[in-house]
Amino acid sequence: MVNFLTNILILGVPFSVALLLAGLGEMFNQRAGVFNLGCEGIMAMGAFLAFMPPYFLAGSMPAGMANLVGILVAMAAGALMGLVFALVTVTFRAPQGIAGIGLHMLGWGTAGTLFRHFVGGVTGVPGIQTLPIPFLSGIPFLGPVLFNHNPLVYLAFLLVPAAWYLLFKTPWGLKVRSVGTYPRAADTMGINVNRVRYQALALGGAMAGLAGAYLSLAQAKMFADDLVAGRGFIAVALVYFGRWHPVGILGGALLFSLAQSLQLSIQVAGIDFPYEFAVMLPYVLVIVVLALSGKSKMASPTDLGKPYNREQRV
Amino acid sequence: MRPEPIRTLELRGITKRFPGVLACDGINLDVPEHSVLALVGENGAGKTTLMNILMGLYQPDEGSILLNGRDVKFRSPNDAFGHGIGMVHQHFMLVPNMTVVENIALGMKETHKTFGLDLKQVRRRILEISERHELPVQPDAFVWQLSVGEQQRVELVKTLCLGARFLILDEPTSELTPQETDELIVLLKKMSDELSIIFISHKLHEVKALSDTVSILRHGRMVFRGNTADHSSSDLAALMTGHEVNLPRNECGDGCGDVLLEIRDLRVRSDRGYMALDGVSLDVRAGEILGVAGVSGNGQRELADTLNGLRRAESGTVLLGGKQLLNRSPRDVIDSGMGYIPEDRNTEGIVPSFSIKENLVLKDFAAGTFSALSFLRLGTIRRNADNLKKRFDIRCPSTDTAAGSLSGGNIQKVILARELARGPKALVAVYPTRGLDMGAEEFIHNQLLERRREGVAILLISEELEEIMNLSDRIAVIYKGRILKIIPGGEATKKGLGMLMAGVMDE
Ligand SMILES: Nc1ncnc2c1ncn2[C@@H]1O[C@H](COP(=O)(O)OP(=O)(O)O)[C@@H](O)[C@H]1O
Ligand SMILES: [Mg+2]
Numbered sequence: 001m002v003n004f005l006t007n008i009l010i011l012g013v014p015f016s017v018a019l020l021l022a023g024l025g026e027m028f029n030q031r032a033g034v035f036n037l038g039c040e041g042i043m044a045m046g047a048f049l050a051f052m053p054p055y056f057l058a059g060s061m062p063a064g065m066a067n068l069v070g071i072l073v074a075m076a077a078g079a080l081m082g083l084v085f086a087l088v089t090v091t092f093r094a095p096q097g098i099a100g101i102g103l104h105m106l107g108w109g110t111a112g113t114l115f116r117h118f119v120g121g122v123t124g125v126p127g128i129q130t131l132p133i134p135f136l137s138g139i140p141f142l143g144p145v146l147f148n149h150n151p152l153v154y155l156a157f158l159l160v161p162a163a164w165y166l167l168f169k170t171p172w173g174l175k176v177r178s179v180g181t182y183p184r185a186a187d188t189m190g191i192n193v194n195r196v197r198y199q200a201l202a203l204g205g206a207m208a209g210l211a212g213a214y215l216s217l218a219q220a221k222m223f224a225d226d227l228v229a230g231r232g233f234i235a236v237a238l239v240y241f242g243r244w245h246p247v248g249i250l251g252g253a254l255l256f257s258l259a260q261s262l263q264l265s266i267q268v269a270g271i272d273f274p275y276e277f278a279v280m281l282p283y284v285l286v287i288v289v290l291a292l293s294g295k296s297k298m299a300s301p302t303d304l305g306k307p308y309n310r311e312q313r314v
Numbered sequence: 315m316r317p318e319p320i321r322t323l324e325l326r327g328i329t330k331r332f333p334g335v336l337a338c339d340g341i342n343l344d345v346p347e348h349s350v351l352a353l354v355g356e357n358g359a360g361k362t363t364l365m366n367i368l369m370g371l372y373q374p375d376e377g378s379i380l381l382n383g384r385d386v387k388f389r390s391p392n393d394a395f396g397h398g399i400g401m402v403h404q405h406f407m408l409v410p411n412m413t414v415v416e417n418i419a420l421g422m423k424e425t426h427k428t429f430g431l432d433l434k435q436v437r438r439r440i441l442e443i444s445e446r447h448e449l450p451v452q453p454d455a456f457v458w459q460l461s462v463g464e465q466q467r468v469e470l471v472k473t474l475c476l477g478a479r480f481l482i483l484d485e486p487t488s489e490l491t492p493q494e495t496d497e498l499i500v501l502l503k504k505m506s507d508e509l510s511i512i513f514i515s516h517k518l519h520e521v522k523a524l525s526d527t528v529s530i531l532r533h534g535r536m537v538f539r540g541n542t543a544d545h546s547s548s549d550l551a552a553l554m555t556g557h558e559v560n561l562p563r564n565e566c567g568d569g570c571g572d573v574l575l576e577i578r579d580l581r582v583r584s585d586r587g588y589m590a591l592d593g594v595s596l597d598v599r600a601g602e603i604l605g606v607a608g609v610s611g612n613g614q615r616e617l618a619d620t621l622n623g624l625r626r627a628e629s630g631t632v633l634l635g636g637k638q639l640l641n642r643s644p645r646d647v648i649d650s651g652m653g654y655i656p657e658d659r660n661t662e663g664i665v666p667s668f669s670i671k672e673n674l675v676l677k678d679f680a681a682g683t684f685s686a687l688s689f690l691r692l693g694t695i696r697r698n699a700d701n702l703k704k705r706f707d708i709r710c711p712s713t714d715t716a717a718g719s720l721s722g723g724n725i726q727k728v729i730l731a732r733e734l735a736r737g738p739k740a741l742v743a744v745y746p747t748r749g750l751d752m753g754a755e756e757f758i759h760n761q762l763l764e765r766r767r768e769g770v771a772i773l774l775i776s777e778e779l780e781e782i783m784n785l786s787d788r789i790a791v792i793y794k795g796r797i798l799k800i801i802p803g804g805e806a807t808k809k810g811l812g813m814l815m816a817g818v819m820d821e
Binding site for chain 2: 187
């Protein structure tokens, strides 16, 4: 029994990373007043682009180097897609929901098409290897659960306090929070509302790109059309779930991924439980918690979804 | 780095157009140093637009700004701050879910360090300013926790922290209680020794009390400027509106009929859970205006909500013409002949994004007059709107304009038109002239008195003593959810009412 539970944790922690990275990025978008449903598409592009350098350069450079190049390319492409989204929704003030769905289709379709064109069938890459942390990984129970993962897992968890610091303790975080809640007030204080929104969307895009890279290089060690499998949309939901707070998002990502690893373990252990319901479990859980959680108005960026126009009367 | 002092500031030929509106039409304005200039004008005269141009928030279509004789261009409020110009806006520009320090730090760019915010420096500056000008604020409170008066102080402190020595105040008193207003005037008077101030208002007694010179805007044009001391309030009012203003009075004849609206032992909880109305009983007779006087927050909102079916009461009775209305749906209340002029025009009175003509049928579009077989009768709706526009003098480019883009006075006329055209038996009017100019106030008061003559039972909730005393047949003073006393309108004095509103019962 203890073994069963430990295994759920060991499996669940790395599962949470893609959601966590994308969710933290989306948090900055939404705190600045823009929700980006295209997160899923950016992750698909990130996953694909990160996969390419290790796949093509396998012989000509060390694997670690190729992985790094892949990650950087994925992040740069993600940032670029965030900026395109900013152009459409911030500058041209297109409705964010529709624009986000468009970006999702664009990213998802492009990644799949390019993959079939350049690669074709299912092929693996060595991917990012586990890096046990000396000494710490030897601690019973905690070691395997927390300190025996690939480097991106550690990075993602360190990004939680970093995102908190950025959002609540730096001038940029202050600007982000103000333009998402009351952009006119920010404007009267001499803050360039649209510039801050562009910056936040670029950051959010880069994080989504990184999340995609994690999926193809660290989690699956391959690329496929449906690799992202709705995680981008779940990340968007997790931001609401986590009340726009990094710790809340971490909680949501863990809850979801642990439920998922529980469902896998149930199947693997051959417990007699209808498999369809097991697969549903994480999704149902998120919906239930989302519905029951408190909806304090004070946490949310109240201007979320609204474009800002200085000369428009409110 | 201190900016060079502003000795002269001139606006030359400023013109600004919005779609369908000429908001500023070749305005010239000189602002003298170390004095208070009052900028007055009716709602929609262009005061806010002009000041937003001066702050660099709007770009003028024509005209220029001269500072110490030199042409300057303000592209964003940062440029204006850079010259020591600051503004307290008509609507508070404070982010509710950030603390006071954070709000002020947002504008203090010198505290934006690479690796963090220097909140210590901000806090020091806040305390220094708040001590010097006797403006107590709580630096670590969240803005949403503060009362309106406190937020006003934070706005002032904020503007001063940003280094303003030239202060623009856009209708700073419109949301304040009478006591808070008096305090603010005293404070500004003191501050004017060190600073130059542009004070925007349409309340002429404030203008008289505070300003040295006065400039009057009407329909986007500068129509007058002169020394405040040389002109009486009524002269200024006439210049502002373009005609003589006579606020009407209730002649206090006893034409009242039978009790139409009967409220018994009403007990209602507030949003925060305490008993906001604790056994309120009131009678309003046909053809009577019953004024409910009180400092806002003593249960007025809950009373208005409950009477209109928008809030559940714990217990009590509300009878309109003998029909029980307590805890019925708003639809039932409306159909029973209750009219409502809500406190919050923009969120409860209209749907801002709907056109004027749609807003005018908001309560009746499903009735036979305006729809048939579940299709809207657009022709009838348009004719209704054109008709009401004329009758209620609603100033708008067309009745297809979004109601939310109108000025406060015109939004109020839309609401008034909708409510009165339905021929209500009773009317609940909550702060009906708050934030409106004298022309609009005169219009609304006349409308209310006319309805009274027609036999409507009117419950008028207000904290403007003058309004209450001018219009009411009887005045009920509400304090902490109870009616302290009911006095005949003719016997009320400002002093007496003021005491009662503060909870002091004289014997
Ligand atoms: N952002 C805007 N868009 C369209 N019309 C506006 C805008 N701001 C002001 N107006 C219009 O310009 C006129 C002047 O408005 P404003 O400057 O707010 O007047 P005031 O402050 O004197 O009440 C009004 O008719 C108003 O409807
Ligand atoms: Mg104004």
